[in-house]
Amino acid sequence: MSDSALRTAIKTLLDEVTGIGKVHKYDRRSSEDSKFLALFQDETSKKIFGWEIAKDGFRLEKVSQKYKLTHNFVLKGYYGLQDAAETEITFNAVIDLVILKFVTKKVSGAEGHPVPQAGRTVPKLFGSVLCHTVDINLPVAELIEATEEQGLEDLLKLGIDYYLKPGDDTKDASDTVTLSS
Numbered sequence: 001m002s003d004s005a006l007r008t009a010i011k012t013l014l015d016e017v018t019g020i021g022k023v024h025k026y027d028r029r030s031s032e033d034s035k036f037l038a039l040f041q042d043e044t045s046k047k048i049f050g051w052e053i054a055k056d057g058f059r060l061e062k063v064s065q066k067y068k069l070t071h072n073f074v075l076k077g078y079y080g081l082q083d084a085a086e087t088e089i090t091f092n093a094v095i096d097l098v099i100l101k102f103v104t105k106k107v108s109g110a111e112g113h114p115v116p117q118a119g120r121t122v123p124k125l126f127g128s129v130l131c132h133t134v135d136i137n138l139p140v141a142e143l144i145e146a147t148e149e150q151g152l153e154d155l156l157k158l159g160i161d162y163y164l165k166p167g168d169d170t171k172d173a174s175d176t177v178t179l180s181s
Helices: 003-015 033-038 087-104 148-155
Strands: 022-024 049-063 066-080 122-126 129-145 157-162 173-178
Touching: 003 022, 003 049, 003 066, 003 087, 003 129, 003 157, 066 087, 087 129
Parallel strands: 022 049
Antiparallel strands: 049 066, 066 129, 122 129, 157 173
16 A cells, blocks of 8 residues: 555544544645645634644564565644643543544554554644644554565555645645665
């Protein structure tokens, strides 16, 4: 299963969480604070509340005649901080729901259930807005059945999706790149 397909499966599960906010399949960036904040801002309340699915590498192990590829995804969450409104409590409730979602539902295409690990919620400036932030580590494993020669070739192919319009989650183009061994 490709990185893109796993991100789509993770996003699908995140979108099922009540009150999740905006979910993006990749790290979002913009050189302008206002455009960056708009990617995570609720249109009605203007509150910052969103998630990004990032990847922090992977690990490959040979298991018998197969390979176990474990993708280390990081779910990065952001929630506008308002001390008087006790937003830390609200955000932690959503984090609990995210953890519960991945414990109770399998990521499509994954081998077994990933065991998510959430770090401490930390206040940080998100653009120019003070927010609660959290990183949830989500190791997603898959088994690859291939001959050693064929397996190496498959692992060197990289599927890339291009998103050209800011704020648009619609894939504009795709490509396959083969890395040299």
